[in-house]
Amino acid sequence: MKILYVSIILLAALLFNPGCKGKNSAGGGNDTLSVADTGFTGIKKYMSGGHVSMETAFKNGVKEGLARTFYASGKVRGTLWYENGLREDTAKWFFEEGQLFRTTPYKRDTVDGIQKQYFRNGKLKAIIGYSKGARTFEFEEYDMEGRKVGGYPDLVVNFKDEYTSAGIYTISLSLSDKSTKVKYYRGDFGNGVFDSTRAEKVKIIDGKGILALKKTETPHQGSVDIIASVITFYGNSFLLRKKIELPYKDLN
DSSP, X not given: OHHHHHHHHHHHHHHHOTTOOOTTOOSSSOOOOOOOOOOOOEEEEEEETTEEEXXXXXXXXXXXXXXXXXXXXXXXXXXXXXXXXXXXXXXXXXXXXXXXXXXXXXXXXXXXXXXXXXXXXXXXXXXXXXXXXXXXXXXXXXXXXXXXXXOOOOEEEEEEEEHHHHSEEEEEEEETTOOXXXXXXXXXXXXXXXXXXXXXXXXXXXXXXXXXXXXXXXXOOSEEEEEEEEXXXXXXXXXXXXXXEOSOSSBO
8 A cells, every 4th residue: 555655646746747848838838748640641741931842641650652842833843652661663853834854763762773854845855874873874965956965075184103203103184175074083883883972082183183192012903993973064974984004003
C-alpha cells in the first residue's frame, strides 16, 4: 500500500506541475500534447510565397505516389514519382506554358539513365547519360532546328619542366577556344563513368588548370588522366578526357 500511495503522489505531481508544458504550448493557455505525425496517408500541400508550391502523396507517413511542384501561377512545374520514400521512374519538368522541358530517370532516388532536355518548340535539346548518379560520356546537344551541335573545344596541354633543378613538373591546362567556363579534375573514367566527388579537383590559376607534380622517392604511374567539365552554350556539362604521358616515372 505504501508503494501504491507514493506512486499516486508522484503521478499527481507530474500532472499538475505548472512547469511541464506540451510541445505546442502558447505560453498562456492550456497545454497541449504534440504527437509526431508518423502515419499520415493522403496529400500534403506546401506553401511558398502565398501559393501552393508542392503537393506530395503519403502513405503511412512515407512519400508514396505522385508529387507535383507548381509555378506561382498555379501551373504545374514538375512531377515526380515516389515508392517507399524514394524517387523512381521518370521525373518531368515543364515550361510554365506547359511544354515539356526535361525528363530525368530515377532508380532508388538516384539519377540513372538518359536525361533529356527540350526546347519550347518541342524539339530535343540534349541527351545526357548517367549511371547510378555519375556522368557517363553519352552526351549530345541539338539546336532549335534539330541539328546536332558540334565544334566543342579541345583540351590544350602545356608543360614546364623543372624536374632537374627543383624536382617539379608542371602541367598547364586550357581550352582551345580560350573559354574559362570549365573545371579540371585529375582522375579517370572508372567503369565508364565520371564521379566528380571521387576525382581530385585541379587548381585553377588565371583561368588555367595547374597541376604541379613533384618528384618522389618511389615509382609512380608514368601518366596522368585529366577530365575537363566544360559548360556549353546551352548550360550543360560537356566532358573532355585526356591521358598525359609523363617523361619521368616518379612524379606525383
